[in-house]
Amino acid sequence: MRIATWNCNSIRSRVDRAVAFLERHDVDVLALQETKCRDDQFPHLPFQAAGYEVAHVGHNQWNGVAVVSRVGIEDVQVGFPGQPGWGNPVAAEARALGATCGGVRVWSLYVPNGRSLEDPHMVYKLDWLAALREAGAGWLGQDPDAAIALMGDWNVAPTDEDVWSVDYYEGKTHTSAQERAAFEGVVGAGFADVTREHTPGPGTYTYWDYTQLAFPKRRGMRIDFCLGSPGLARRVEGAFIDREERKGKGASDHAPVVVDLTAG
DNA sequence: ATGGTAGCAATGCTA
Numbered sequence A: 001m002r003i004a005t006w007n008c009n010s011i012r013s014r015v016d017r018a019v020a021f022l023e024r025h026d027v028d029v030l031a032l033q034e035t036k037c038r039d040d041q042f043p044h045l046p047f048q049a050a051g052y053e054v055a056h057v058g059h060n061q062w063n064g065v066a067v068v069s070r071v072g073i074e075d076v077q078v079g080f081p082g083q084p085g086w087g088n089p090v091a092a093e094a095r096a097l098g099a100t101c102g103g104v105r106v107w108s109l110y111v112p113n114g115r116s117l118e119d120p121h122m123v124y125k126l127d128w129l130a131a132l133r134e135a136g137a138g139w140l141g142q143d144p145d146a147a148i149a150l151m152g153d154w155n156v157a158p159t160d161e162d163v164w165s166v167d168y169y170e171g172k173t174h175t176s177a178q179e180r181a182a183f184e185g186v187v188g189a190g191f192a193d194v195t196r197e198h199t200p201g202p203g204t205y206t207y208w209d210y211t212q213l214a215f216p217k218r219r220g221m222r223i224d225f226c227l228g229s230p231g232l233a234r235r236v237e238g239a240f241i242d243r244e245e246r247k248g249k250g251a252s253d254h255a256p257v258v259v260d261l262t263a264g
Numbered sequence B: 001a002t003g004g005t006a007g008c009a010a011t012g013c014t015a
Helices: A015-025 A044-049 A089-093 A120-142 A177-188
Strands: A002-007 A029-033 A053-057 A065-069 A074-078 A096-101 A104-110 A148-153 A224-228 A236-241 A257-261
Touching: A002 A015, A002 A104, A002 A148, A002 A224, A015 A029, A015 A044, A029 A104, A029 A148, A044 A053, A053 A096, A065 A096, A065 A104, A120 A148, A120 A177, A148 A257, A224 A257
Parallel strands: A002 A029, A104 A148
Antiparallel strands: A002 A257, A029 A065, A053 A065, A074 A096, A096 A104, A148 A224, A236 A257
């Protein structure tokens, strides 16, 4: 089974790219972030026509996550236990959706952007990751062999080699010690980064800013990951980042990350 | 020199 994650930066403006990506790489399950639409606005038809069904949650024009699958969608859950709200709580809920697809529990996660190290959103981001760590530990406590994929835009670059310039990000979000500790907290709960060994760095990124010609200058960040439970990680036989998807007119600022699993 | 681009929605906010 082939699973993938992609921050599409608006699914309505990129649905053709999304379907083409699924077909180009024969993807079974895709976790989407930043769909930037409400549930009633989600473009289901192009996915249905390609043989996929969709579970989506979105309450405003900024957040919104989805799981797209051609191997079934069961037990859809919006949000995880303890997930903190921010302002309008339904807006915060639109950052996480879990669904069981072909026996694998796939979470599409959009970790909050901290905005700046001093911003209250930074506290929210750290609290959000701490709650995810606790929820994940709980799931593994219930079933240590569960195949769980925590896929999405983590808005954290876990190591220095995950940014094009350590100096550039000094004093900014994504690389701070607190954010890296929060990310490692989820890893410590039993969820390993299953992509890195198949996509070694440095210089291997999943996001490039739209401005300043960041992509052609190869000024990016690795912030999109699949963190797998032990039961998921032992099934991983490969992974790649689809840099081609970042190219051309109408690209998202993120590239998809694809993970191949052996049969369960 | 706090720029630049993109999307949604509305003349600003978010990333």
